[in-house]
Amino acid sequence: MSNPARWLVTIASAALVAASLAVPHTATAQPTPVADPIQDPLPDPIPSTLGITVDEFAQFPRTEPVPAPTDQRLMRHARINHLGELPDGRMYVPDLNGKMYLLGDDGVAHLYLDIGAAFAPEFISGRGLGSGSGFITFHPDFTRNGKFYTVHTEWGAGLTEPTTYPAQPGAAFHGIITEWTATDPSADTFSGTSRQVLRLGFRSQVHGFQQIDFNPTARPGDAEYGVLYLAAGDGGLGASSTDPQNTATPYGTLLRIDPLGHNGPGGAYGIPADNPFVGRPGALGEIYAIGMRDPHRFSWDPATRRMYLGHIGEHRIESVYDVRPGDNFGWSEREGPFLFQRGDARCGVYPLPSDDAQYGYTYPVAAFDHNPPPGHPLCSDSGHAISGGFVYRGDDLPHLRGKYLFTDLVDGRIFYTEASEMRRGRPMAQIYQLMVYTPDGQRTTMRDLVGDDRVDLRIGQDAEGELYLIAKANGKIWKVAGTQRFADCRTGHTRVSADGPRDWAPVTPAKWRFRGDQAILAEAGEARPGPRRPFEYAVLTDGPELTSARISAEVRLDTPVEVSNRDVIVVFGYQSDTRYYYAHLSTDNTIYPHNGIFVVDDADRLRIDDQWDQTLSYGAAPAITDADWHDVAVTHCADTGEIAVRVDGELVMTALDRTFAQGRVGFGSFDNIGRVRDLTVAATSVRG
Known part of the structure; x- marks a missing residue:
């Protein structure tokens, strides 16, 4: 287990740094670690007596990856990975295998758009955990303009298409952002037109585009209104990648664009004038923040308007960041709040150097480590990955109010922190693990509910802020219907x-x-x-x-x-x-x-x-x-x-x-x- 004294020293070092716009344009020189890697970098999440009651909400049809996968982790019942709500109140769910569904009031899913078919035969969902139609988001004015946006991956002939910016060498697939315009926004099946907004070439079949989304807290007239955020991974380059520290490339960054604007490359989108790198020599104006490996999910707290991002680490650390313009999360110089050494065969993390403050890195507001089994090679996947979540501000679950809920998407554990404790420059917020209950009050786990050790669990949210759990393993969605306290019995007098x-x-x-x-x-x-x-x-x-x-x-x-x-x-x-x-x-x-x-x-x-x-x-x-x-x-x-x-x-x-x-x-x-x-x-x- 973790050494508390060592951890306090680490936190104290991390607390010295804060957000800075003085972001390095290229990778910094790395000191050579003189000590061994930290064996147990972070304290474990604390068990909580607070539990959530989950009620089955929807079952999705079985889908198949294209082509048939060689990685059995892609063989899921349905690769559903998000639940959201249209501006008109209808719920939608994307499936990485190419389908986009709407949910009726009865919880029955019906196909709205077959993205895989629209881009066949170049469309690919059977190579790489992030391949396929990864995310869908609707313009806040969708009911008026009919516009929504998708991300999907292509290979084959698709690799011959020109990219918005130079592809990474030996690109294995392209990630494409597409704008769709529905002829009738109220229709239950899509009919209309589409156009390409942005195309990037990623070297491997992982760490491409993840979430794309609009800020739901923005209102008409705000600079944020109608601005689209795009989480672009490092292309799976791993520990050798320096792209995330290079502001001249879009890889390993969070991008921010105006999809209805025209001052970007080829006039396909706009670059907001208030982006932090606009006008900086050699830097892409689309960049909002840099230094990311695999930025998985982000959301905004409706009460504070802070943006939180769940970031999947390389070997040891899963992190949550409070994101602000110009941030540099440090990859691949840092992994979470630790020094990361590229090319280190030990694949560990190390204490921060004494001169760390000069680099201006932004460190997590919450994080947990992998704790791989004894003898497990640290350079291989240990079966842990964070999926970012939401700060609950809904009305139905008062015991969750003010808590940021997120998951380990692999093993299906559900965590929370207090949003009030997630503060930059301070010790990281304590992470607690929630219990899970069935509607009849029986304690269970998400692994038990899906019948699989690999749950592939993510969190969704409706417009009222109520929460849902989405599992690829069995293609089901559960609504978080209540809370329950463990060992909360009456003991008599x-x-x-x-x-x-x-x-x-x-x-x-x-x-x-x-x-x-x-x-x-x-x-x-x-x-x-x-x-x-x-x-x-x-x-x-x-x-x-x-x-x-x-x-x-x-x-x-x-x-x-x-x-x-x-x-x-x-x-x-x-x-x-x-x-x-x-x-x-x-x-x-x-x-x-x-x-x-x-x-x-x-x-x-x-x-x-x-x-x-x-x-x-x-x-x-x-x-x-x-x-x-x-x-x-x-x-x-x-x-x-x-x-x-x-x-x-x-x-x-x-x-x-x-x-x-x-x-x-x-x-x-x-x-x-x-x-x-x-x-x-x-x-x-x-x-x-």
């Missing part, structure tokens, strides 16, 4: 507490000392016959047996901090010496028996918490690393089986298990020493 030795039943009384409200395990426990389980503990005998319970106490580890595997446990649901739950609070989180939630059921202890990753061989962040007192709280909801463990008010572990619905509570350890004080339990008594 029965209260028990420990006031002295008469309230405790230790396994080995000679190893314990009792002082006031303290229970002190003064001697290390020893393994006992029977199932593998904690060696030594004392059970609180005061009061009746309990069902749903909230246990609170102050806990201290007395084993010296130099011992890496030091631990204490909180027992609950205790029925006998071989039947109970326990929360293991340890300095170590890298092996199966440490720092987790376990059940002992007449068999060796079994780990049941959500945080343990068998592949990576680590669990929740170390619970206790010092010799201080810490507030510990355990909530056990007997009816649902939900278990939550907090340390110093922060949720660290969660589990779902219904093995035991009642029992007593206790405190102990395996072979360490420690103490508990002020232990109280608010619970429902078994005898009512």
Whole structure:
């Protein structure tokens, strides 16, 4: 897990820099790292008790890539990747395989436009994860002018077409922005004309155009109104690319154009006069921001009008940026808030140099790292990629208001940060992982809902700001219909507490000392016959047996901090010496028996918490690393089986298990020493 001290130093370095228009036109000289790569660059997202209820909203027809793909990751039920709303209130969804659908009030999709057929046979969707008809957006005046814009990819004869700017050497496909004009904007099937707005040649079949969109917060008369943003990747050049640092090229940039203007190349579009690089010698006036590898999704917060962009990293870091004119996100000199070294065979990231402020890079306002499995080659895909999202400002979900929601599009995890904490030049916002519930209140995961480990999950939004989840794996869309709190059960009014030795039943009384409200395990426990389980503990005998319970106490580890595997446990649901739950609070989180939630059921202890990753061989962040007192709280909801463990008010572990619905509570350890004080339990008594 991450070293907190090292991370604070990194954040402090990142906080020294702010947005600057003094952007380098070409790649800067890179210092040679003198240290090894940072092994665990960022803290993990924190589990949240907040969950979202998702209700199935639409099912899309199966589609096939063209040509048949060689990469099985392209074999999805339907490659739907966005949901939006037309200015007239109808919803639309694009499929990378060439289809563009409208959704009726009944949630049934019908084909509005077949983009693949319109550009066949040059149209390609079967090579590269970003190939096909990637995005569609409608002009804010669509109901009057009938104009909307698409991005699609071509190969074959399409590669002979002239590009707006010189193609990258050995271009594998072209990304094309097309303007369509509907004869009847209110029709449910497109009929009209089209014209090419912009064409770029990308060297590989990934990292082409991603999102294209208009700023929905702009109003007529604003400089932003009717201006089209285009997220252009680096062309898949990877760590060798210097194009994103070159303002003379459009690759690895966010472009901003007026699609109805004429002062751009060939008169096909306009270049807004307020763009940050207009008039700068050698720079393209279309550029709004630079230094990007794969800018995936962007959106605007309706309340603050800030623009947030989710940026897919190379080897380690997935980032969210607060985007402003002239920003340089640093790729391929930086990956997230770290130094990136081109050509480094170790494929890692490094601390920022001491003179970093002079370069004027803009760093993320939130980020998470990949944490690849042990032995996994860092230079290969570890199966993580951010999809940017939205700041929720809708009315239906008050518990989400003010939160920026986004996903790991590969594994389907859903995250949020507080938008108020995403501030440039400050420590990055804490990322929390949301839980997912079915409409009947059953906790689930997006992997379970789609039936696939690769979810391909993105977030959509309607005009009212309500949220939707879009999965390629099974071609379904869910509406975020509500929120629910994990382990939020009523625990009743029965209260028990420990006031002295008469309230405790230790396994080995000679190893314990009792002082006031303290229970002190003064001697290390020893393994006992029977199932593998904690060696030594004392059970609180005061009061009746309990069902749903909230246990609170102050806990201290007395084993010296130099011992890496030091631990204490909180027992609950205790029925006998071989039947109970326990929360293991340890300095170590890298092996199966440490720092987790376990059940002992007449068999060796079994780990049941959500945080343990068998592949990576680590669990929740170390619970206790010092010799201080810490507030510990355990909530056990007997009816649902939900278990939550907090340390110093922060949720660290969660589990779902219904093995035991009642029992007593206790405190102990395996072979360490420690103490508990002020232990109280608010619970429902078994005898009512």
